Amino acid sequence: MATNLSTLSPPPAHAVLDVHGNAAEDENQVPPFNISPKTLAEMVNPKNLESLNREGVVQLTAALQSDLSNGISGNEDDLLKRTQHFGSNKYKRLPTKNFLFFVLEALKNMTSIVLFVCALISLGFGIYEHGLKHGWFDGVTNIVAVLFVVVVSATSRFGFSKRLQQLSYERADFKVLVVRCGRQCEVPASEVVVGDLVCLEVGDQLPANGLLLKGSLKVEEFDVTGESITVEVTVGGKPFLLSGSKVTDGYGSMLVTSVGMNTDWGSTMRAMNREPEPHTPLQVQFHSLASQIGKVGLVVAMIVFLVLFFNSGETKLFDMFKTIVIFINSAVAVVELAIPEGLPLAVTLTLSHFVQKMKQDKVMTRKLSACERMGEVAVICTNKTGTLTVSEMKVAEFWLGKESILDDDDGSVKGKALELLNEGAILNTSSFVRGLISEPEFCSSPTEKQIIAWAVSKKCTRISEIKRNCEVICVEAFDSEKKRSGVLIRKRKEKEIHTHWKGAPELILAMCSHFYDRNGEVKFMTDEDRKQLEDIITGMAKRGLRCISFAHKRVIEDSGQVCSNLEENELILLGFLGLDNQCREGVGEAVKLCEAAGVKVIMVTGDHVHTAIAVATQCGVLNPQEDQYDRVVVDGAKFRSYSERERMEKISGIKVIARSSPDDKRLLVKSMKQRHSPMALVGHGALDASALHEADVGIAKGIHGSEVAKESSDMIILDDSFLSVVNIVRRGRSVYNNIGKFIQFQLTVNVAAFVLNFIAAVSFGQVPLSAIQLLWVNVIVDTLGAVALAREPPSDDLMLSRPPVNQCELLMVGTLMWTNLAAEVLYQVTALLTLLFKGTSVFGLTENVTHSTLSSFVKFSIWLT
Ligand SMILES: Nc1ncnc2c1ncn2[C@@H]1O[C@H](COP(=O)(O)OP(=O)(O)OP(=O)(O)O)[C@@H](O)[C@H]1O
Numbered sequence: 069m070a071t072n073l074s075t076l077s078p079p080p081a082h083a084v085l086d087v088h089g090n091a092a093e094d095e096n097q098v099p100p101f102n103i104s105p106k107t108l109a110e111m112v113n114p115k116n117l118e119s120l121n122r123e124g125v126v127q128l129t130a131a132l133q134s135d136l137s138n139g140i141s142g143n144e145d146d147l148l149k150r151t152q153h154f155g156s157n158k159y160k161r162l163p164t165k166n167f168l169f170f171v172l173e174a175l176k177n178m179t180s181i182v183l184f185v186c187a188l189i190s191l192g193f194g195i196y197e198h199g200l201k202h203g204w205f206d207g208v209t210n211i212v213a214v215l216f217v218v219v220v221s222a223t224s225r226f227g228f229s230k231r232l233q234q235l236s237y238e239r240a241d242f243k244v245l246v247v248r249c250g251r252q253c254e255v256p257a258s259e260v261v262v263g264d265l266v267c268l269e270v271g272d273q274l275p276a277n278g279l280l281l282k283g284s285l286k287v288e289e290f291d292v293t294g295e296s297i298t299v300e301v302t303v304g305g306k307p308f309l310l311s312g313s314k315v316t317d318g319y320g321s322m323l324v325t326s327v328g329m330n331t332d333w334g335s336t337m338r339a340m341n342r343e344p345e346p347h348t349p350l351q352v353q354f355h356s357l358a359s360q361i362g363k364v365g366l367v368v369a370m371i372v373f374l375v376l377f378f379n380s381g382e383t384k385l386f387d388m389f390k391t392i393v394i395f396i397n398s399a400v401a402v403v404e405l406a407i408p409e410g411l412p413l414a415v416t417l418t419l420s421h422f423v424q425k426m427k428q429d430k431v432m433t434r435k436l437s438a439c440e441r442m443g444e445v446a447v448i449c450t451n452k453t454g455t456l457t458v459s460e461m462k463v464a465e466f467w468l469g470k471e472s473i474l475d476d477d478d479g480s481v482k483g484k485a486l487e488l489l490n491e492g493a494i495l496n497t498s499s500f501v502r503g504l505i506s507e508p509e510f511c512s513s514p515t516e517k518q519i520i521a522w523a524v525s526k527k528c529t530r531i532s533e534i535k536r537n538c539e540v541i542c543v544e545a546f547d548s549e550k551k552r553s554g555v556l557i558r559k560r561k562e563k564e565i566h567t568h569w570k571g572a573p574e575l576i577l578a579m580c581s582h583f584y585d586r587n588g589e590v591k592f593m594t595d596e597d598r599k600q601l602e603d604i605i606t607g608m609a610k611r612g613l614r615c616i617s618f619a620h621k622r623v624i625e626d627s628g629q630v631c632s633n634l635e636e637n638e639l640i641l642l643g644f645l646g647l648d649n650q651c652r653e654g655v656g657e658a659v660k661l662c663e664a665a666g667v668k669v670i671m672v673t674g675d676h677v678h679t680a681i682a683v684a685t686q687c688g689v690l691n692p693q694e695d696q697y698d699r700v701v702v703d704g705a706k707f708r709s710y711s712e713r714e715r716m717e718k719i720s721g722i723k724v725i726a727r728s729s730p731d732d733k734r735l736l737v738k739s740m741k742q743r744h745s746p747m748a749l750v751g752h753g754a755l756d757a758s759a760l761h762e763a764d765v766g767i768a769k770g771i772h773g774s775e776v777a778k779e780s781s782d783m784i785i786l787d788d789s790f791l792s793v794v795n796i797v798r799r800g801r802s803v804y805n806n807i808g809k810f811i812q813f814q815l816t817v818n819v820a821a822f823v824l825n826f827i828a829a830v831s832f833g834q835v836p837l838s839a840i841q842l843l844w845v846n847v848i849v850d851t852l853g854a855v856a857l858a859r860e861p862p863s864d865d866l867m868l869s870r871p872p873v874n875q876c877e878l879l880m881v882g883t884l885m886w887t888n889l890a891a892e893v894l895y896q897v898t899a900l901l902t903l904l905f906k907g908t909s910v911f912g913l914t915e916n917v918t919h920s921t922l923s924s925f926v927k928f929s930i931w932l933t
């Protein structure tokens with residue numbers, strides 16, 4: 069999109085209008101704002117142009133005690149005053165569920181209720197039979213035991229819900245670039261106040277409602293139904309910007325007019341908060357497994373009850389009733405133990421532990437189910453710059469036309485070529501300077517940062533001077549799709565207008581008809597020249613460099629009217645920069661580890677094919693001995709042109725996609741889905757958002773990722789490193805591993821206790837493990853066991869020579885596990901039954917036999933953990 073800045077009447081730098089004549093006399097007396105939050109809110113949403121025109125942007129800025137170029141003063145008093153008057157950019161959240169909620173939840177459980185009622189009845193019997201003094205004991209112990217169980221289970225669930233809450237707090241806050249007191253600084257979105265100037269570029273998310281002051285943008289808004297619509301926002305047209313929208317093109321700055329609950333986004337967020345976190349697939353499966361087992365348990369419990377009842381031979385009504393209560397108690401306990409509620413809980417705990425651990429490893433989890441899916445991932449698709457390689461680049465080569473220029477012979481370059489190149493480098497960028505003028509710090513993509521730093525290092529360049537002399541009329545922002553950026557500038561001193569382009573070298577070269585030579589002369593580009601220039605580009609790429617090409621053209625002013633579009637033909641080539649980008653330390657090993665673990669790594673990069681091959685070889689993604697490049701490396705354009713069938717055929721071989729556009733990532737995700745290979749995708753740009761969203765696990769980069777990409781992702785790697793991705797895979801596998809172990813443990817205990825009680829009841833007419841005892845075992849198994857297993861750290865052999873986890877396999881749990889389980893149960897039941905039936909004769913046990921049975925059983929269970 070070409071953005072025309074010339075048509076906008078530039079607002080005065082300092083608005084001195086005192087609209088309300090309300091000057092502060094006393095320094096300490098905070099002058100109030102004479103405009104209400106309500107008026108402001110209603111001006112922007114619904115987009116009320118009339119009311120805005122009545123007020124006027126300049127006057128409005130002044131009324132908000134802000135400045136069109138310097139922003140608000142931003143000191144503590146100022147910020148406080150603003151939040152007091154206009155509110156803060158925070159959203160009221162639903163009160164968190166308190167502990168009592170979880171206690172009630174646990175009490176609502178059918179088993180708890182039955183046991184509680186049984187305990188009450190047994191208290192009644194006790195007192196009736198033995199009098200208050202001696203009869204209360206049994207009943208009260210039972211009641212206390214039930215309550216204790218309830219409290220323990222409520223505590224663990226309460227803790228988990230708090231952790232999840234914390235997670236969503238962190239998620240909602242992102243960094244925003246604002247101008248305060250003339251300086252650009254990053255603040256969390258929640259600290260943006262009314263009156264702030266916010267700088268916006270492609271990929272940003274709007275933190276509040278406001279008005280566009282400079283530049284022009286395309287934003288993606290959400291209408292009431294949640295559909296996204298693209299809206300053009302211009303200063304002269306409709307300058308309204310709504311909180312929560314995403315910037316898809318252009319750049320500019322906005323004045324914040326409403327924050328927090330005064331924006332629509334506020335209500336959206338509130339609605340979002342209300343939705344409970346949906347269960348992950350594993351949790352859902354285990355819930356249904358638990359309830360199915362519960363049903364089986366119920367049937368068996370009925371049988372146990374009937375057997376017990378008919379064996380008891382009670383005839384007196386009172387005794388019969390009493391026995392029934394005891395039996396119901398036992399039967400319920402059997403069911404309780406049979407139900408593996410521990411399974412869903414174990415998954416929940418394992419996942420929450422995962423989230424915590426990942427946070428320590430600089431990974432933020434936005435979606436719980438992603439933790440599970442990471443264990444299944446068979447393909448990791450990653451970009452190159454900053455993930456496989458370090459994020460800093462270095463200018464390694466500089467070519468002026470066909471001549472390579474070494475650092476120390478700058479002086480030998482004649483003419484204006486170098487000056488023009490520097491101009492292009494400094495003005496043709498969306499980056500901004502942060503910090504003090506004396507120690508500038510550039511904030512932008514690694515590429516732009518390096519280009520500017522290189523230009524600044526040239527003796528003849530002074531940023532401030534160039535910026536003062538040149539006015540930017542029109543811009544075309546860089547994105548991965550277009551792979552180039554351009555500006556139209558007016559030089560005030562020389563009264564000249566120039567177009568500057570920079571971008572991927574083949575693209576720029578194709579737009580050029582002339583080039584500069586070392587003597588500063590402009591020469592026509594013959595076919596032979598063109599061929600030589602192409603060879604230079606290929607040569608740089610083969611040395612592993614990212615190549616950026618620069619071109620310019622002087623535009624003839626046609627009756628004083630400058631066209632607002634950037635010219636794309638007959639440009640003069642200025643030169644090439646080659647940026648060196650080293651691999652990250654340890655990436656080679658990490659890629660190897662993935663290979664050993666059966667996870668394929670695909671590198672998708674916007675760079676030249678040869679650059680991609682060179683870097684991929686360095687990082688170990690390509691193996692120069694084995695790989696035939698024509699099979700494993702594919703150009704983005706070619707990949708896009710494949711028919712669906714062709715793509716499916718070739719995709720298993722592809723390891724590198726070069727000169728890719730964001731669309732390729734989406735195609736890749738789609739094809740992998742069709743092949744049922746779970747994939748994780750690492751992305752950063754705003755245009756990667758849909759691919760990130762569609763991938764099984766979308767991973768956004770924390771440092772160089774755009775807000776939109778982060779918003780669409782499942783996880784964010786805060787250090788941008790590929791090593792973190794591998795780390796998540798390892799943890800994801802450990803989730804399955806721990807859960808697998810837990811299933812085995814829980815089922816063994818359940819089945820053993822179940823069988824034991826059943827056999828004893830049928831043949832003995834009595835259950836060895838009483839209801840309360842079983843309840844204890846249940847707590848230990850379900851809760852403590854889950855906690856213990858969830859914390860098991862991942863080991864390296866989870867990665868080595870092991871294929872990715874397959875979810876179906878886990879649940880059918882392999883034959884090995886069933887044999888293990890059967891053997892374990894058989895062993896336990898035999899041992900315990902021997903103890904129970906023959907305890908007195910064989911081991912000479914005289915004590916309460918059931919007591920030792922219980923303790924042996926508990927020991928078995930704990931030992932299993
Ligand atoms: N800021 C920029 N201005 C102009 N051209 C650029 C800029 N950044 C990159 N390029 C050119 O565009 C090409 C693709 O860059 P792009 O940023 O799209 O890659 P990418 O998809 O992010 O790849 P990677 O995985 O390596 O990060 C580069 O090879 C370079 O020639």
Ligand SMILES: [Ca+2]
Pocket residue numbers: 404405406407408409410846850
């Ligand atoms: Ca249970």
